[in-house]
Amino acid sequence: MIEVSNLKKSFGALDVLKNVSFQVEKGEVIAVIGPSGSGKSTMLRSLVHLEQVNGGSISVDGEYLVKDGVYSSQQGIKQVTAKMGMVFQHFHLFPHLTVRENLELAPRLVKGESREDSQKKGSELLQRVGLQDKADVYPANLSGGQKQRVAIARALMMNPAIMLFDEPTSALDPELTGEVLQVIKQLASEHMTMIVVTHEMGFAREVADRIIFMDHGEIVESGSPDQLFHQPRFERTRAFLQRSLK
Numbered sequence: 001m002i003e004v005s006n007l008k009k010s011f012g013a014l015d016v017l018k019n020v021s022f023q024v025e026k027g028e029v030i031a032v033i034g035p036s037g038s039g040k041s042t043m044l045r046s047l048v049h050l051e052q053v054n055g056g057s058i059s060v061d062g063e064y065l066v067k068d069g070v071y072s073s074q075q076g077i078k079q080v081t082a083k084m085g086m087v088f089q090h091f092h093l094f095p096h097l098t099v100r101e102n103l104e105l106a107p108r109l110v111k112g113e114s115r116e117d118s119q120k121k122g123s124e125l126l127q128r129v130g131l132q133d134k135a136d137v138y139p140a141n142l143s144g145g146q147k148q149r150v151a152i153a154r155a156l157m158m159n160p161a162i163m164l165f166d167e168p169t170s171a172l173d174p175e176l177t178g179e180v181l182q183v184i185k186q187l188a189s190e191h192m193t194m195i196v197v198t199h200e201m202g203f204a205r206e207v208a209d210r211i212i213f214m215d216h217g218e219i220v221e222s223g224s225p226d227q228l229f230h231q232p233r234f235e236r237t238r239a240f241l242q243r244s245l246k
Ligand SMILES: Nc1ncnc2c1ncn2[C@@H]1O[C@H](COP(=O)(O)OP(=O)(O)OP(=O)(O)O)[C@@H](O)[C@H]1O
Pocket: 011, 016, 034, 035, 036, 037, 038, 039, 040, 041, 042, 043
């Protein structure tokens, strides 16, 4: 359903993505791992047009965001990016809005949903992430784990077909990562299509259907967690895993 081919992205003279290609099927959970600076975030951000690529193609369900380096019309870009919800490392909640208002803003403004509909959906999603009692609280009064769960609920408000997570637990104290990973696991069990950039190897092993290992702007190896964690032929991923577990 997501098809990425020969993606290229440079920042000045720095080639950050070099011919990145992969596909994600409906319902698949992909974990993207790799050293710092390998291009994981840039790849993810390119999918939702937060980065403009220099070449290659991205399509979702056959609709192109960019084809051979040429972007679709504004309308086309909107249609493709609307299929994806994104969750960032640093939450990106609106600080001047309550939790409920953070959730309801985009559905009302972008989709023109009625107050009644967005309130109903907001309450359901807050319940789902275990924060029904925080609806009228401002982000400053939430823990990092709670903020991230609000960010996930906010992304789900737009009914995305695909959820993208960019290191969703990296900014959290270790004791708060579990509550966020639990919500992502719940989505995986409901067969939400997801791409999760993560440094949480245990999570990648447990939840991902497939792991993509990126290094220096390339997908170096990819396979099931079992393959990557245990088979000798995936030696570069294994070497990385051993380094990161030290
Ligand atoms: N806006 C930018 N301008 C210039 N260079 C950038 C920009 N964004 C990213 N880079 C560079 O691109 C490279 C890849 O960055 P990216 O954030 O995609 O890596 P990453 O694999 O997600 O790293 P990390 O795990 O540390 O988040 C890095 O060398 C980074 O410094």
